[in-house]
Amino acid sequence: MAENKSERGNVLIFGAGGQLGSELMKLFPEATGVYHTGSEGNLTLDITNFVRLEDIILKKRPKVIINTVALTNVDKCETEKGIANKINAESVRHIVRAAAVSRSYLVHVSTDYVFDGADGMYKENSIPNPINFYGLSKLLGDWAAQSYDDSLIVRTSGVFGYKSNYPRFVLSQLKEGKEVKAVESFYSPIHAKLLAEAILELTELRRTGIVNVSGPRISRYDLAVKIAEKISAPTDKIFELDQSQMKWPASRPYDSSLDNTLSRRLIDNKFYDIDLNLDLLAGA
Numbered sequence: 001m002a003e004n005k006s007e008r009g010n011v012l013i014f015g016a017g018g019q020l021g022s023e024l025m026k027l028f029p030e031a032t033g034v035y036h037t038g039s040e041g042n043l044t045l046d047i048t049n050f051v052r053l054e055d056i057i058l059k060k061r062p063k064v065i066i067n068t069v070a071l072t073n074v075d076k077c078e079t080e081k082g083i084a085n086k087i088n089a090e091s092v093r094h095i096v097r098a099a100a101v102s103r104s105y106l107v108h109v110s111t112d113y114v115f116d117g118a119d120g121m122y123k124e125n126s127i128p129n130p131i132n133f134y135g136l137s138k139l140l141g142d143w144a145a146q147s148y149d150d151s152l153i154v155r156t157s158g159v160f161g162y163k164s165n166y167p168r169f170v171l172s173q174l175k176e177g178k179e180v181k182a183v184e185s186f187y188s189p190i191h192a193k194l195l196a197e198a199i200l201e202l203t204e205l206r207r208t209g210i211v212n213v214s215g216p217r218i219s220r221y222d223l224a225v226k227i228a229e230k231i232s233a234p235t236d237k238i239f240e241l242d243q244s245q246m247k248w249p250a251s252r253p254y255d256s257s258l259d260n261t262l263s264r265r266l267i268d269n270k271f272y273d274i275d276l277n278l279d280l281l282a283g284a
């Protein structure tokens with residue numbers, strides 16, 4: 001696909017220090033990254049400072065805004081609903097308001113946790129029904145983004161990059177010969193690098209509406225086994241646990257997997273290759 005250099009240049013990326021944001025910064029080297037906290041020379045913002053948030057957009061007038069900011073700690077969202085709502089929902093309303101003034105194309109990142117997990121393989125037009133506050137606050141953010149015509153909502157699942165996350169936890173436990181407890185549940189994990197590449201392609205297409213981008217459906221147990229196979233570790237220390245054994249503040253969907261038929265038709269399919277995703281994990 002032809003590279004659209006002008007679109008890569010005048011880009012504002014919120015959440016530039018996160019798992020996905022840092023991968024996007026590599027793909028959009030001329031973009032302005034907005035960090036939560038950061039070193040000297042970086043543009044920093046607490047996104048709940050809505051006046052400054054709008055001001056950054058209105059001064060920069062970017063062609064493209066990519067918003068990866070979220071309070072992703074599901075249990076913290078449950079116990080600190082006010083701040084979760086500000087970060088995951090209210091901020092998007094302010095991004096949309098400023099984006100409309102500056103006529104920017106908005107890419108907003110959403111989650112499989114907007115679904116209740118009763119069915120799995122959710123499509124773009126499946127009806128959300130969040131069962132925890134993280135999912136609800138993200139859904140409110142999606143609605144804000146959807147209220148703007150020139151917006152794309154990328155729904156994804158189980159993003160794993162440089163931070164602590166389930167696949168990285170499994171990898172380190174297995175490398176140390178320790179037990180892995182896999183809670184019985186299904187999702188569609190994706191490496192942050194492949195998700196960023198898919199977002200770049202969708203941005204170049206200037207796609208609007210909702211598009212799912214994730215890996216294939218897999219149980220957390222089977223994922224752990226696959227990671228063990230990747231590094232030639234024994235699988236006998238991987239155990240499956242029932243969700244009822246977990247004492248989490250927030251409920252988790254049983255099967256939040258996403259149907260990627262649309263994105264696999266629109267862009268390069270490689271994000272859907274579980275081996276490639278796990279090679280990136282094991283090689284990182």
Ligand SMILES: NC(=O)c1ccc[n+]([C@@H]2O[C@H](COP(=O)([O-])OP(=O)(O)OC[C@H]3O[C@@H](n4cnc5c(N)ncnc54)[C@H](OP(=O)(O)O)[C@@H]3O)[C@@H](O)[C@H]2O)c1
Nearest residue numbers: 015017018019020036046047069070109111156157158159
């Ligand atoms: N991680 C997953 O499993 C997953 C699954 C489905 C969907 N998603 C969605 O994918 C997107 C990217 O997730 P990710 O995995 O890259 O998460 P991440 O690494 O936690 O990145 C989120 C970013 O938001 C920043 N942030 C949090 N509070 C902020 C605030 N008040 N002001 C400014 N920035 C703030 C974080 O900065 P600090 O780290 O400094 O707080 C971080 O850089 C999110 O929209 C998330 O909802 C993630």
